[in-house]
Amino acid sequence: MTVTTQAVEELSPVKRRTPLADTWENLRRSWGGMIGLTLIVFHVLLALSSPYIVPQDPQLMDAPARNEAPSTEHLFGTDKLGRDMFSRSLVGGRVALVVTMLGTALAMTWGGLTGILLGFLGGKTDEYVMRVVDALLAIPWLLVLLLIISILGTNPWVQTLTFGFTYGYTAIRVARAATLDYVTHEFVLAARARGERKRTIVLKELLPNVLDVLLVDGAMTWSWMLLGFSSLSFLGFGVTPPTPDWGFMIAKNREILAIQPWAVFGPAIMLSTLIIGINLFSDALAKALGLDRSQGAPV
Amino acid sequence: MIVLIARRFILALITLLLISIIIFLGVEALPGDAADAYLGQSATPESLRALREEFGLDTPAHQRYLNWLGDMLKGDLGDSMARRKPVSEVIGNQFRNTVVLAAAAAIVGIPLAIVLGVFAGLTRDKWPDILVSLVAILGMTLPGFVTATVLIYVFSIRLEWFPAIAMVPTDAPVIEILPNIFLPIITLTFIMVAHILRLVRTNMIEVLVSNYVQMARLKGVPAMRIVFLHALPNAMLPSINVIALTLAWLLGGVAIIETVFNYPGIGKLLINAIGDRDLALVQGIAIILAGIYIGVNLIADLLALVLNPRLRTSRGH
Numbered sequence: 001m002t003v004t005t006q007a008v009e010e011l012s013p014v015k016r017r018t019p020l021a022d023t024w025e026n027l028r029r030s031w032g033g034m035i036g037l038t039l040i041v042f043h044v045l046l047a048l049s050s051p052y053i054v055p056q057d058p059q060l061m062d063a064p065a066r067n068e069a070p071s072t073e074h075l076f077g078t079d080k081l082g083r084d085m086f087s088r089s090l091v092g093g094r095v096a097l098v099v100t101m102l103g104t105a106l107a108m109t110w111g112g113l114t115g116i117l118l119g120f121l122g123g124k125t126d127e128y129v130m131r132v133v134d135a136l137l138a139i140p141w142l143l144v145l146l147l148i149i150s151i152l153g154t155n156p157w158v159q160t161l162t163f164g165f166t167y168g169y170t171a172i173r174v175a176r177a178a179t180l181d182y183v184t185h186e187f188v189l190a191a192r193a194r195g196e197r198k199r200t201i202v203l204k205e206l207l208p209n210v211l212d213v214l215l216v217d218g219a220m221t222w223s224w225m226l227l228g229f230s231s232l233s234f235l236g237f238g239v240t241p242p243t244p245d246w247g248f249m250i251a252k253n254r255e256i257l258a259i260q261p262w263a264v265f266g267p268a269i270m271l272s273t274l275i276i277g278i279n280l281f282s283d284a285l286a287k288a289l290g291l292d293r294s295q296g297a298p299v
Numbered sequence: 300m301i302v303l304i305a306r307r308f309i310l311a312l313i314t315l316l317l318i319s320i321i322i323f324l325g326v327e328a329l330p331g332d333a334a335d336a337y338l339g340q341s342a343t344p345e346s347l348r349a350l351r352e353e354f355g356l357d358t359p360a361h362q363r364y365l366n367w368l369g370d371m372l373k374g375d376l377g378d379s380m381a382r383r384k385p386v387s388e389v390i391g392n393q394f395r396n397t398v399v400l401a402a403a404a405a406i407v408g409i410p411l412a413i414v415l416g417v418f419a420g421l422t423r424d425k426w427p428d429i430l431v432s433l434v435a436i437l438g439m440t441l442p443g444f445v446t447a448t449v450l451i452y453v454f455s456i457r458l459e460w461f462p463a464i465a466m467v468p469t470d471a472p473v474i475e476i477l478p479n480i481f482l483p484i485i486t487l488t489f490i491m492v493a494h495i496l497r498l499v500r501t502n503m504i505e506v507l508v509s510n511y512v513q514m515a516r517l518k519g520v521p522a523m524r525i526v527f528l529h530a531l532p533n534a535m536l537p538s539i540n541v542i543a544l545t546l547a548w549l550l551g552g553v554a555i556i557e558t559v560f561n562y563p564g565i566g567k568l569l570i571n572a573i574g575d576r577d578l579a580l581v582q583g584i585a586i587i588l589a590g591i592y593i594g595v596n597l598i599a600d601l602l603a604l605v606l607n608p609r610l611r612t613s614r615g616h
Contacts, residue, residue: 231443
């Protein structure tokens with residue numbers, strides 16, 4: 001037995017690869033995926049380092065230099081209060097990035113586990129909970145977010161919980177649907193027959209199998225959440241001023257769009273490159289994992 | 300078939316009932332109540348108490364929910380406290396304005412999306428497909444307010460073709476509204492086309508490699524005939540649900556575009572109502588939007604059922 005395996009391993013020139021290495025190999029070959037990953041890494045590194053590398057204090061108001069056009073001193077010009085838009089654009093995504101990353105992790109964890117559990121349990125529990133999930137999904141996302149934010153306020157940690165909760169119920173649907181493909185398989189039946197506890201079956205048997213679906217959905221969720229966060233911020237329900245934030249900056253500087261468009265373009269470019277990066281990456285990830293995202297509903 | 304349709308109807312009604320409970324509880328949890336909104340700055344503890352009694356706000360929540368539900372079934376959405384008018388009267392024209400905007404975008408957008416989707420599917424991985432798909436990614440991913448702002452900069456500030464904001468009175472006739480809302484229509488169309496065309500493209504590619512299209516090709520059926528008579532109908536079937544979802548989403552997510560263009564629609568009204576703590580108005584708009592979402596989904600389900608005989612035998616969920 002040992003001899004045969006050894007012989008096979010010696011004969012085959014291909015090294016054994018882990019699934020992770022396989023996925024990475026696929027991902028590396030995709031143009032979109034690499035562009036997306038680069039954009040994401042760029043934004044994360046920027047969020048970590050921007051307070052130390054900005055050319056000027058993002059809050060500093062230089063009254064004589066108001067609404068200035070881009071120059072070597074102010075690459076994106078200045079806003080109505082004379083603040084350097086380049087520096088503000090660089091730091092304007094920090095809260096958004098932290099809230100949406102933690103929020104996505106939260107949403108995928110509670111939504112994913114709930115979905116797997118529902119798919120595994122089936123029956124009446126599944127049916128009742130899914131009705132509520134369907135009802136929640138039918139309420140416009142903007143209304144849900146606005147209501148919760150109006151009740152709980154705009155503290156970033158509260159917002160993380162809000163987004164984590166709100167975007168979790170789409171994850172429930174996705175995880176449940178993916179689980180339904182597996183619950184009838186032998187390994188689940190065997191685990192049941194062995195008398196494994198529910199928690200063990202969910203965490204050790206089902207979760208590893210639906211993890212790829214959850215990863216891709218998580219990347220998508222991140223981009224939807226960023227869209228939701230910046231939309232709320234645009235409407236004035238986001239970060240509390242004077243903390244710079246892309247969505248709020250775009251809303252405020254729209255007043256000077258005609259005279260100093262770069263005060264809007266700067267934050268808009270930053271926000272867009274991050275969202276596009278996440279989308280390109282999640283598309284490539286889906287392909288690399290053999291799951292093609294074609295049925296994405298625009299919720 | 301009839302059992303199936305009846306089942307869908309009942310499920311939709313149950314979902315709607317659940318939504319009404321969730322919305323009622325959500326709005327109930329907002330700080331401040333209708334009496335605060337009505338009295339505003341001039342509120343004193345005595346006047347608040349008197350008003351709460353008058354409006355029946357001192358009754359328990361479940362009682363008020365049942366009253367609200369009962370009135371709603373009779374078509375009465377209650378009174379807007381901040382605006383001192385019945386909710387239905389406040390919503391009326393603004394709702395129509397949103398429908399005008401969404402309908403215009405849908406009329407232009409859906410056929411355009413189908414044509415572009417088929418075109419991209421036929422030229423798969425060649426430059427026309429790559430170009431169309433790239434633009435579609437922009438439409439799908441860019442936040443609506445970014446798209447709108449860029450369009451305003453190009454078409455209204457630089458080229459001066461269209462007005463930057465939709466300056467229309469709430470009750471203007473449709474003919475007068477349309478010339479003022481070219482830009483919001485273009486924005487909405489762009490976003491909608493991006494979503495639908497990607498799906499049509501994927502389905503088209505799937506259908507084009509299927510056996511019966513190959514068969515038709517081998518038989519020498521002309522290419523155009525294959526595309527429009529064989530492939531397109533089958534590529535469209537799975538798209539119906541997504542088109543329906545996109546339409547429903549347009550109504551719900553249109554709030555941001557209405558705000559950008561200062562257009563008096565229901566989405567902007569909703570945002571204002573939350574700001575004013577106009578609870579009855581928030582509830583009314585929310586239930587209407589959710590009802591439309593459920594209704595559109597139901598229609599799409601039934602349409603798919605009628606068009607696709609295979610669905611009729613297998614039990615749908």
